[in-house]
Amino acid sequence: MKWDDLAQEPCSVARSLAVIGDRWTLMILRDIFLGVRRFEAFQARLGISRSIVTERLNLLVAEGVLERRPYQDRPVRHEYRLTDKGLDLHPVIMAIVDWGDRYYAGEAGPPILRRHKGCGCDFHAVQVCSECGEPVTARDVEARQGPGVAPEAKPVA
Amino acid sequence: MKWDDLAQEPCSVARSLAVIGDRWTLMILRDIFLGVRRFEAFQARLGISRSIVTERLNLLVAEGVLERRPYQDRPVRHEYRLTDKGLDLHPVIMAIVDWGDRYYAGEAGPPILRRHKGCGCDFHAVQVCSECGEPVTARDVEARQGPGVAPEAKPVA
DNA sequence: CGATCTCCGTTCAAAATCCGAACTTACGTT
C-alpha cells in the first residue's frame, strides 16, 4: 500500500490519516489551534522547509480543513483559518496533547495549560460515550463491521 | 527542525508525535486496537514494506507503547501487545475515527461500528471537560503557558 | 529614485527515507 491508497481504504482511520496523518500537518494544526494563521509564522515556528509548509497548507485547504482568505489588499496577503470541518479536529489534537502531558511532561508539569471557558478550570479532555456519558477506555469497546463496508471487502480483523 | 528534534520540543503534541506521528505507526495502532498482534498480520493487512513494520514496531516497543512477548516456543514466536501506556492512546485513535466517520463515511455509513460494553449502545466518542463534565469544543478552550516551559523558551504563540 | 524589507511562495540539487523483492533462520508438515 502507498500513501495515496489510504484514502480509498474502507476505514475511517485510514481516510483521516490520508489528510492529517503526517507529522508536519499535525504540527501545523497544533499551531492553528493556538491561533497561528500565517505562512511565515508556520514556517518560522516549525523551522521546516517552505515547500513543505506550502504543500501541507494546500492539502488542508483542498480538503476543506482550512480556508485561505485575504486579510489585506495591496499587496494581497492571505491567512489560513479553520473551517468547521477543521474545528472538528480539536478532539484529535487534544487527545494527543493529553497523552503527551501524561507520559512526556517533565517534573515541572505540562508545557501548556488549557482552561475551559465554560467552568473556568484548567482541564484535560476526557472521552465519554455519546449514549450514556460514561468514560470510555479501550477495554470498553467492541468493534464490528459496519454498513459502510461492501460485503466482499476484506475483513477488518 | 528535523523529525528527531520533535522529542525535545517543549510541547506535548510534538513529543507525542515523535512517537506516534507517522502514518504507518498510527495504522499499526489502529490494527492493534482491533486485536491484531502479529508481525505477519500487520504486514499483510497494511501491505507495506516489512522493514517499515519492523522499524515501527521496534520504536513502539522501545517507547513502552507495545510489549513484545513470546506466545510459543520452538520455534519462538512473539506477539505485540499494548501496554497501559499504549492503551492510553485509545482516545487518539477514537478521535481520528470519529472525524473520519463524520467527514469521509459514504452514504452507507461508517465502515466499523463500536459498541460501548457499559451501556450496550453503538456510540461515538465525545470529549468533555475533566472538571465540569461538559462537552468541550475548540472555541471553549483558552491556552496559556504552563509550568513545563523554561522562562527563556520560545513563546508558544 | 534606488535600496532594502516583508510576505508568500517556487525551484532545484542533494540528502534522507521508503519500497519491493529476495534472502535468512528455525522450526513444523506431507
Added chain:
DNA sequence: AACGTAAGTTCGGATTTTGAACGGAGATCG
C-alpha cells in the same frame, strides 16, 4: 526431501524531504 510458516534482515533503486537560493509585488527608508 520438499514445502510451508513466522519473523525478521538486507539491499539497490524509487520517492520524499530538505536547505538554500530565487521571484515578485508592494511598502518603507534615506
